Amino acid sequence: MNRKPEASSKVLESQLGLIDSQAAQHGWTDQSRVQRRSLMEELWKVVHREEQLWRQKSRVVWLKVGDRNTSFFHYYRPISLVGSMYKILAKVLASRIKKVMESVVGDSQLAFVKNRQIVDSFMIAKEVIQKWKSKKEGGLVVKLDFEKAFDSVEHKFLDDMLGKMGFGEKWRWWIK
Template sequence: MHSFAKLVTKILANRLANKLNMMVSPNQSAFIKGRFIQDNFMLVQQTSRLLHQQNKASLLLKLDITKAFDSVSWPFLIEVIKKLGFWQIWRDLICGLLATSSTRILLNGFPGRHIKHRRGLRQGDPLSPMLFILVMDVLVYMFSKAENEGLLQQLSSSKKLHRVSMYADDVVLFLCPTLTDIDLILSILKLFGDVSGLHNNVQKSNVYPIRCSEEVLLEVQTLMPCEISTFPCRYLGLPLSLYKLTRQQFQPFVDKIADQLPNWKADLMTRAGRRVQVQHVLTSLTVYLAMAVDIPQWGLDAIDKIRRGFLWRGRKEARGGHCLVAWGKVCRPLKLGGLGISSLPELCWALRLR
């Protein structure tokens, strides 16, 4: 992208970012100031558990959008921003940015001719993610319209639940396992794909049943040719379950944190370097998990064991003789004589107050 286009894109992105929160439904959290990825996870987890507690037969459908950024229809995008009230000058600038996009292929080190794009959004462009979620928000509107018109059965009779959760192109949808609802959902997805270019790959999508009998699942499988999976599962990198996670189910996430250790070069790092690694890599992964999941005490102890071992030995474990200072003192602030490493129990307690 040339310098003038970069300048225009940056100006448009900065101005749009301040208004995006008012344009996009609360079901979408990606690229919007004041919204967090954990909000989507907690929304899906609370809805799943509530349906399970109410003994309500329902389905959780995880959609797979094919080549999301590369397949957005330009005419549809322009029509969407026109309906949202974007001025003509905005639409002209966005059309100009889209029309000037091209690709060149390096062959034996030499760039080939320019290949003009006819659809899709620029990769690495600060404006592209915002335009993409404006397009995806149309799908939320279509589902809401169908439910408000009585075409889709309500998930719960006692309270209104969020049917859709979106984080960019990561879409989760709740529906009732009836022939009418499934047919309508598939029709909406097909219609949205035809007009926007964002098609759902049914074969790569997953269905997670909630309180569904075997007979119902057989009917669902004939109507939706996608894989039927079971809880617990992963959503946005976090463990999603209808019950409290067992030790066996939670252990892979502790192992994932341990796998982030650069064991092959730990011996080359100074203790100060290992301290930075502990605080900014191992602790940050724990924070992401703790913002949405209640980590059990044994899990915190296991993560602390990994952090302590890497700090003192550069390994996953360190026995008492290798630990030069008590871990409680290590977790004190620098001005109080510690190393400024976060205390996980206190950190998780603070995050739960959020």
């Protein structure tokens, strides 16, 4: 087989860092932008392949060893007193928090508030976009899916990638 050897993610990241530092000193050129985009695409491919490899390796181990999750875990029951104490404490805290919630939660918050539904926020967003279109005004809508980002990507890697992609400190701080 005539396969070219794949570059490691560390090598690609160091090449990206070099391009970024050169661009910071001398400015961006068309060639450096194209080269950076190409390296980013290659990095994503390499990272995806590494993730696939680790997933496959974990499945192979599971197939060889088997599921050791025996009935011990299935029949586990916590001590019941702890559960009842937790329920009492939760009710006390909830009643105390409820007293100050109205002053803390703003009118613009739509989720997790009594008599408000999260669907309302989608309706409001749609109305705003329609108003922009009818008045031929510009606008910006940003949808962030934090659940997927935080569940599947290491925080340091995400922060590094956002930095390399040109996101400012404020954006990166929000993600942290």
